Amino acid sequence: MMRLPVFIFLQLFITGLYAQQKDLVANQGITSDLHRANLGRILFTAQNIPPSALQQKDILKEYTLTNKSNLFMTAFMNNSITNYLHGLSPDLTADSLVKAGNYQFALFVDGRLVYESNLYPGAPFKAVQDTATLISKPLIDNEHEGVFWSQYYWGRFLSHGGDSALTDGKHLLHMQIRPYIQLAAEVKVGEIIAEGDVLLNVHRKPEINIAKVQLHPVSPYPGLDISKDKFDSVRIKEMKANIEEGVFKHINGVVVLSKGKILIEEYFNGDDRYTLHDPRSVGKSFASTVTGIAIQEGYLKGEQQQLKEFYDLHRFENYTAEKEDVSIKDLLTMSSVFDGDDGTNSPGNEENMYPTENWVKFALDLPVNLTRPKTEWHYFTAGVVVLGDILNKTVPGGLEKYADLKLFKPLGITQYEWPYTPQHVPNTAGGIRLRALDFAKYGQLYKNEGKWNGTQILTREWVAKTFTKHKVIPGRKEEYYGYLFWNKQFNVAGKQLNAFYCAGNGGNSIFIFPDQPWVVVITASAYGAAYAHPQVAKMMTTYILPALLNK
Structure with a gap:
């Protein structure tokens, strides 16, 4: 009996498995001869090469990995993630599917699973999720750090065991991609839709003289x-x-x-x-400093002042009395009741704020979070933007002029650059360049x-409160x-x-x-x-x- 090569068998298995379920949306199909020849495979390259320009000679079988090396991956699939998810949950609409599921990525070193992670639902855009039959992303791109989710994934892999697994020497790196969907308390994971490996010759420990x-x-x-x-x-x-x-x-x-x-x-x-x-967010601390100076000079009464003294909160969405009672101290300690947490997919996550036309309105429109303990810390950038706005409307001449006169000039700091909000208020979310x-x-x-230099710019009491x-x-x-x-x-x-x-x-x-x-x-x-x-x-x-x- 004639045996099929393992890879061809895998292609047929993957194609057949998901072809049993009728597609829910139209996908982009097979994009090239290379795509067709590598269906169900993940290929690795040392450079960022668009899939349309990728050639067989670019594909890595063995690669020397140093601290300065780059590594890119291209996955050739038979279908889009929306259709793969449809196979896992046929009763859901396309919109519901991409809100509940996505790709699962797993990395193995020498046959041992090191790190597995589910890509958050909703990324990339729905149109891409419906149509894309390939993924081309950097795992390591030293010249463009932190641009893509895939780089963050590689960083998580390193911090969850990859760093210790990739000791100097030869190691087989293997990647798998599967679809997953979150259905109530159950996470349903599909079969492998693409996988591939590369032999790494690791040289990350330099010889230092x-x-x-x-x-x-x-x-x-x-x-x-x-x-x-x-x-x-x-x-x-x-x-x-x-x-x-x-x-x-x-x-x-x-x-x-x-x-x-x-x-x-x-x-x-x-x-x-x-x-x-x-x-970046080092700049948030400067808002605390200027707040202390403004209190010291009487432009603010104290950190117990509440939002209702600065804003008519009835004019904003999701009004509740709890918003009225949010204090400057709550903003300084990141413990307000607003439903904003940059570490979660909350409504007030800073990434939801930046595309809007008015960041203060974005923050004050937010609902409150009544399930989180009332005084619990949560990282809330939008709250510091509100604090900057309070300072800007309270101190003479506005925040930029006041900070220059009361903080930067006394310190002898003459060269610096503020970023600004859409209303051209100094951006206290961060980014002030010094x-x-x-x-x-x-x-x-x-x-x-x-x-x-002998001048008390900040009171000792404010420094003590800050360092509490x-x-x-x-x-x-x-x-x-x-x-x-x-x-x-x-x-x-x-x-x-x-x-x-x-x-x-x-x-x-x-x-x-x-x-x-x-x-x-x-x-x-x-x-x-x-x-x-x-x-x-x-x-x-x-x-x-x-x-x-x-x-």
């Missing part, structure tokens, strides 16, 4: 002198080499102040001390309990939230080091250590990458803090 690594010489900066304090330079050289070798990705700058003076200053990826850097050394000045202001553990961060061990500042402990060399800090997408951070003489700034552009904050934590615990402790 410390003797060849030179630290950047420190020089004075307006308002900041040079520190003469000691530190373990070998540790910092090791960190610098790992950044340059791509072990730590998309790091732009590392600045350390000791006793208010520059101790370490290193830049990467084309940045220097004059580069204005986008720190130089790394000016971010360090800002951190030092809090280290100095609000004082700079007002809220527990759900799901994180011993992490807390103050007034738009985070708090956690670093455990280094048997010591617990308490830090309040600003944090932004990409790994951007300003760490202030109340019990130590340090301010640490890390600027980074790993936007949207799952590894962004974990790699900063590793830099801090493995290199920066040990270097400061080991003098």
Whole structure:
């Protein structure tokens, strides 16, 4: 009896399995001869090649994977996800199907399942879900970090066991794609619709010659002198080499102040001390600072003031009395009753806000969430936009002029750029661009309990309130939230080091250590990458803090 090759059998099995169910929507069909020849397969490439231009010679069978390598995948399928889901739940409409299901991706290393994840329903757009019979996306694209969900998926794979599985040496990477649908409490998963593998020759652990690594010489900066304090330079050289070798990705700058003076200053990826850097949500903390100054000068009565003092909430959608009672403190501690949580698919997720014409209206139109504990912390960017709007309408001359006069000029910060809301109000959601050394000045202001060059810019009381553990961060061990500042402990060399800090997408951070003489700034552009904050934590615990402790 003649045997069919395994792959041809798989093609016929997949085609036959899903052909038994009549299609619900028309799909784009087989797009090319290569598509037809690779039906049910996932192909890997080292470059971003459009499927229409992809040739057999581009397909990887074996690939050397370094910290600077890119990796792309193209999956050739027999049908669209809407029709695959129709096979799992024939009674649902096309609209209902794509709201309840999507693709499931699984990655195996050397035959062992490492990470499996279901793509959220609703992505990509319905028209694509109805028609697309192929997926072409980057898993690793170092030049365009965090652009696609697939890159985030790869980051999650690494953080859930992939990093430890891909040790230096040869490993077989295998990917599978299936359809899934969430039906009430049941998740129904279909058969494999595409799969493929590539043999990886992993070389991610660079050989570092410390003797060849030179630290950047420190020089004075307006308002900041040079520190003469000691530190373990070998540790910092090791960190610098790992950044340059791509072990730590998309790091732009590392600045350390000791006793208010520059101790370490290193830049990467084309940045220097004059580069204005986008720190994303680090900018939220600046709204807290200006709020403190406005209270100190009497333009706000205090953080207990409520929204009803600034807005006629009856004019907005989903009015409830609970909205009236939301206080400035609730916005500062991210604990208001609004149904907004950037970490979930809530109505108030920031990604739903940005396309709208009026972000304040978006926030105040939101319903309240009565199922979440009333004072529980939830990351709510839109609430900080409302706080910025309150400041803008309350302080003389508006937020931009006031912040410049009361904060930036006293700190000697002259070069910076605000982003703006659609109403041209400074965007307190984040993104204010400063130089790394000016971010360090800002951190030092809090280290100095609000004082700079003998002038009390912020009251000591406001700094103390800001550096109070007002809220527990759900799901994180011993992490807390103050007034738009985070708090956690670093455990280094048997010591617990308490830090309040600003944090932004990409790994951007300003760490202030109340019990130590340090301010640490890390600027980074790993936007949207799952590894962004974990790699900063590793830099801090493995290199920066040990270097400061080991003098």
